[in-house]
Amino acid sequence: MTSLAVFIMIVTILLVWGGLVASVVLLQVLPSPQEEDNVSLMDSTEERVADTN
Amino acid sequence: MSKTVDSTSRPKKRDTWTGQTGFLLAAVGSAIGLGNIWRFPGVAYSNGGGAFLIPYLVALVGVGIPILWLDYSLGHKFRGSPPWTYRRMKASGEFLGWYQVFVCFVILVYYGAVIAWGMQYAVFSVNQAWGDEPAGFFTGEFLQVVDGSTSFSWEPVAAVAIPLTLMWLFVLLVVARGLSKGVEIANRIFLPLLVTLFLIMVVRSLFLPGAAEGLNAFFTPNWEALGKPQVWLAAFAQIFYSLSVGFGIMVTYASYLKPKSNLTGTALVAGFANSSFEILAGIGVFAALGFMAFTQGIPVADLEGLSGPILSFVTFPQIISMMPGGALFGVLFFSSLVLAGITSLLSLLQVVSSALQDKFGISPVKAALLFGIPATVISLALFGTKSGLNNLDIIDKFINEIGVVGSAIAVTVLAALARPRLKGLRRHLNAVSSVKVPKVWDFLVGVVIPLVLGFMLFSTLVTLINDGYGDYKLSYVVIFGWGVLAFVLIMACVFTFIPWRSQAVSAQTMSEVLGGSRGEEDTNASITTRVEEGSQE
Numbered sequence: 199m200t201s202l203a204v205f206i207m208i209v210t211i212l213l214v215w216g217g218l219v220a221s222v223v224l225l226q227v228l229p230s231p232q233e234e235d236n237v238s239l240m241d242s243t244e245e246r247v248a249d250t251n
Numbered sequence: 252m253s254k255t256v257d258s259t260s261r262p263k264k265r266d267t268w269t270g271q272t273g274f275l276l277a278a279v280g281s282a283i284g285l286g287n288i289w290r291f292p293g294v295a296y297s298n299g300g301g302a303f304l305i306p307y308l309v310a311l312v313g314v315g316i317p318i319l320w321l322d323y324s325l326g327h328k329f330r331g332s333p334p335w336t337y338r339r340m341k342a343s344g345e346f347l348g349w350y351q352v353f354v355c356f357v358i359l360v361y362y363g364a365v366i367a368w369g370m371q372y373a374v375f376s377v378n379q380a381w382g383d384e385p386a387g388f389f390t391g392e393f394l395q396v397v398d399g400s401t402s403f404s405w406e407p408v409a410a411v412a413i414p415l416t417l418m419w420l421f422v423l424l425v426v427a428r429g430l431s432k433g434v435e436i437a438n439r440i441f442l443p444l445l446v447t448l449f450l451i452m453v454v455r456s457l458f459l460p461g462a463a464e465g466l467n468a469f470f471t472p473n474w475e476a477l478g479k480p481q482v483w484l485a486a487f488a489q490i491f492y493s494l495s496v497g498f499g500i501m502v503t504y505a506s507y508l509k510p511k512s513n514l515t516g517t518a519l520v521a522g523f524a525n526s527s528f529e530i531l532a533g534i535g536v537f538a539a540l541g542f543m544a545f546t547q548g549i550p551v552a553d554l555e556g557l558s559g560p561i562l563s564f565v566t567f568p569q570i571i572s573m574m575p576g577g578a579l580f581g582v583l584f585f586s587s588l589v590l591a592g593i594t595s596l597l598s599l600l601q602v603v604s605s606a607l608q609d610k611f612g613i614s615p616v617k618a619a620l621l622f623g624i625p626a627t628v629i630s631l632a633l634f635g636t637k638s639g640l641n642n643l644d645i646i647d648k649f650i651n652e653i654g655v656v657g658s659a660i661a662v663t664v665l666a667a668l669a670r671p672r673l674k675g676l677r678r679h680l681n682a683v684s685s686v687k688v689p690k691v692w693d694f695l696v697g698v699v700i701p702l703v704l705g706f707m708l709f710s711t712l713v714t715l716i717n718d719g720y721g722d723y724k725l726s727y728v729v730i731f732g733w734g735v736l737a738f739v740l741i742m743a744c745v746f747t748f749i750p751w752r753s754q755a756v757s758a759q760t761m762s763e764v765l766g767g768s769r770g771e772e773d774t775n776a777s778i779t780t781r782v783e784e785g786s787q788e
Contacts, residue, residue: 231682
């Protein structure tokens with residue numbers, strides 16, 4: 199393998215597999231909103247109530 | 252077209268994933284399919300090799316993840332199958348939902364056939380039944396393909412029909428068990444198994460003589476390719492087809508999520524997991540191709556059959572025959588192919604099942620029977636015969652490049668124009684997710700993605716209208732290409748006009764359910780409860 203191909207392979211692995219690791223860590227570490235979601239869910243519910251009627 | 256049912260009695264709860272991990276495994280299992288193994292390596296190699304990484308990552312971040320977020324937001328906000336979801340946005344949107352359901356139906360009837368081929372080849376690998384002529388064996392002795400330019404045959408091929416029937420029995424049993432007890436459990440088993448088997452195969456490939464030359468060919472960048480628009484288009488198409496977005500799968504899967512689900516975070520994991528598997532497949536496939544080139548004493552560039560079914564069912568059998576311990580390698584490769592196919596097939600089946608359950612208020616078992624029997628019959632009649640490969644090739648081309656792309660364009664346009672519009676969907680995503688969606692997402696989904704997909708669709712239409720497709724007889728292309736698209740449109744119309752048997756609960760009921768369960772984890776599951784008409788009696 200040429201050094202350029204090795205370099206590209208490493209960069210690819212770092213970016214894509216690193217992206218996977220980073221997104222898994224983000225999913226575990228970042229807190230999910232607690233209050234806002236109720237607002238959004240209520241919005242959704244109100245729309246459905248309106249539609250049903 | 253519909254009638255509101257006012258009842259508080261026996262509210263029927265919609266099934267949900269048991270947790271975020273179950274959903275994530277199913278979403279990743281859906282995205283990782285046959286295309287990751289047999290399409291990505293060849294596409295990357297022929298579009299700039301290592302340089303392809305740049306348009307590929309741009310496409311992942313600029314198209315893949317944003318449209319994945321769109322699908323998740325639609326499914327999670329409206330909590331229903333595609334017909335239900337789009338109907339909530341705009342009454343006529345139900346047609347788009349059924350269009351997606353029938354696109355999935357068409358794909359699943361032929362997708363099953365490829366899985367059946369993989370099952371047979373896993374068995375053939377043990378004694379390398381293809382002998383010295385894998386190409387002749389595949390189209391001749393195994394599929395017994397008739398010449399598509401002159402003839403058509405309904406004559407069944409037992410070697411395909413038998414595993415195809417067994418495969419249908421298995422997947423329909425899984426879907427009939429429902430989402431959490433069937434689809435989720437299957438994905439919890441199959442996805443880790445797939446990754447393990449595939450990893451073993453890749454590691455084995457890396458230790459073959461010539462593997463380094465294969466990787467060299469795969470990763471050596473051709474920077475000039477970046478100046479070609481078709482390379483960028485290939486990257487966008489690869490990401491789009493690979494992620495299973497824009498035709499109802501992710502809308503359906505997200506509709507079963509619990510209210511407090513981190514949508515954007517899980518989409519990022521699913522998107523990067525899918526791409527990680529593609530890179531792994533590229534490494535494994537090109538290491539094996541390097542071995543093949545080394546054994547034949549030719550450069551990797553001179554090899555043929557580097558993509559699609561030919562890579563899997565012709566080129567790989569050649570490699571298997573050449574290597575020591577080829578039988579085990581073959582079983583690993585074809586088992587991976589089967590597992591990748593089944594996890595994707597289950598997601599297609601769930602779209603149809605979910606839509607029928609929503610519309611007719613039936614159980615998963617009844618839904619599986621209602622569409623499973625016709626699907627099995629059509630699958631056997633069209634793809635378990637001597638014309639199976641020809642039919643599959645034509646239908647795959649038209650349904651993917653016109654049906655799926657058209658569907659994704661329509662979804663982005665609907666989301667941009669109908670309430671709650673992209674701003675409302677972004678607000679919903681940000682309300683429940685840890686990773687915030689920036690405003691530029693509205694522009695990407697509302698403008699960039701429809702334009703890119705529109706160009707892809709336009710190019711395909713022009714080519715197909717001017718040049719036809721392949722060497723097939725025109726009447727076959729009309730029937731199995733344009734005809735299948737017409738079938739999808741007609742069936743979508745018919746199902747749109749069939750009255751709903753299952754309805755959302757009334758405003759009064761919803762208030763009561765909300766009042767009683769607010770604060771509990773499954774609040775929104777209760778909100779989305781559907782009450783069958785019969786439950787009131």
